[in-house]
Amino acid sequence: FDTVPDHRMERQMAMQDQIRRRQMAMQVARSRDLVLWYGSFYTLAAIGLITASRRTKNRAYIGPLVPLTFVLLYQADMAYGNKIDRIRAEAERIMSDEDHYLALPYGMPTIKAIDEARKASKNN
Numbered sequence: 001f002d003t004v005p006d007h008r009m010e011r012q013m014a015m016q017d018q019i020r021r022r023q024m025a026m027q028v029a030r031s032r033d034l035v036l037w038y039g040s041f042y043t044l045a046a047i048g049l050i051t052a053s054r055r056t057k058n059r060a061y062i063g064p065l066v067p068l069t070f071v072l073l074y075q076a077d078m079a080y081g082n083k084i085d086r087i088r089a090e091a092e093r094i095m096s097d098e099d100h101y102l103a104l105p106y107g108m109p110t111i112k113a114i115d116e117a118r119k120a121s122k123n124n
Helices: 003-056 065-080 083-097 111-123
Strands: none
Touching: 003 065, 065 083
């Protein structure tokens, strides 16, 4: 009888891992799509700003390219670089060294509190 609950737990854990992996794949795909759109915007903006700077001989037009470059590089790092690995490593460090940041307000929910909240929502 003990193996049936263990088997269910293993299946639930495998399902949760599959869901997590699919969500991460969607996040990476979204980042890559965003880089394509933002890269196109950046290219058009850069051409326009550099052209305006050359025509007017005013270098102030190039100023907006600095923050735009940082944003583009950040997004490219997320989409194609190893930023996710660095984020994961930082999350592991927080979980091992700074777990006080992870505490829930009022602690872990109890079954009693969940049932009470469910009953209260049905009555309203």
